[in-house]
Amino acid sequence: MQFHSIPVTPFQQNCTLLWCEDSKRAAVVDPGGDLDKICAFVHKRGLRLEKILLTHGHLDHVGGTAALSRQLQLPIEGPHRGDQFWIEQLPMQAQMFNFPPVEVFTPDRWLAQGDIVEVGDQQLEVLHCPGHTPGHVVFFHRPSQLALVGDVLFAGSIGRTDFPQGDHDTLIRSITERLWPLGDGVRFVPGHGPMSSFGQERRTNPFVADKRFG
Numbered sequence: 001m002q003f004h005s006i007p008v009t010p011f012q013q014n015c016t017l018l019w020c021e022d023s024k025r026a027a028v029v030d031p032g033g034d035l036d037k038i039c040a041f042v043h044k045r046g047l048r049l050e051k052i053l054l055t056h057g058h059l060d061h062v063g064g065t066a067a068l069s070r071q072l073q074l075p076i077e078g079p080h081r082g083d084q085f086w087i088e089q090l091p092m093q094a095q096m097f098n099f100p101p102v103e104v105f106t107p108d109r110w111l112a113q114g115d116i117v118e119v120g121d122q123q124l125e126v127l128h129c130p131g132h133t134p135g136h137v138v139f140f141h142r143p144s145q146l147a148l149v150g151d152v153l154f155a156g157s158i159g160r161t162d163f164p165q166g167d168h169d170t171l172i173r174s175i176t177e178r179l180w181p182l183g184d185g186v187r188f189v190p191g192h193g194p195m196s197s198f199g200q201e202r203r204t205n206p207f208v209a210d211k212r213f214g
Helices: 035-045 065-072 081-088 090-096 168-182 198-204
Strands: 002-008 013-019 025-029 048-053 116-119 122-128 137-141 146-150 187-190
Touching: 002 035, 013 035, 013 187, 025 035, 025 116, 035 065, 048 065, 048 116, 081 090, 122 168, 137 168, 146 168, 168 198
Parallel strands: 025 048, 146 187
Antiparallel strands: 002 013, 013 025, 116 122, 122 137, 137 146
16 A cells, blocks of 8 residues: 655645555545645556545545545545534635635545445555544554554644544543554554654653553
């Protein structure tokens, strides 16, 4: 599995392209906006987009979803149904943050804990990791030990929980009970900022380091 992240929107959200090297079939994860940048990379690499994957329903992660889906006839998979209310509020989110108008959409497939999504010949495991939002999911490619964690976890920090239906204790449990068991060697692409590994965060992250729970 190959991947490349493109910062999009004024929030510099990491939109990530995943593709199967053999087939060149690809998925775009969290197309928050700046669709020209995303499509330019797809064209440059000779990829064939086959679907959109979403970690959660916040504007900077899903703002370009409806337009890209319609433009390229792409199915939408994710997030968990718990984030339906966020998607329904996209026009209000866009107005609040001075974004261009954004369309509401309905995913072709809501995702749940234990689901599998396919990108070309590759499979990603779905982990439901609420806390930042109630319907947040994480995508994990076990063969390459790569996770796309959205706004659950960052290098040196964790996701905000002061939004509607956010919950700090739930987020901590999602990280420690669903992400850490995947292994310290797992590298992850966060929704914002640089990559890190679960092992690094278990050693040094002030919010979820092991020493906090010893």
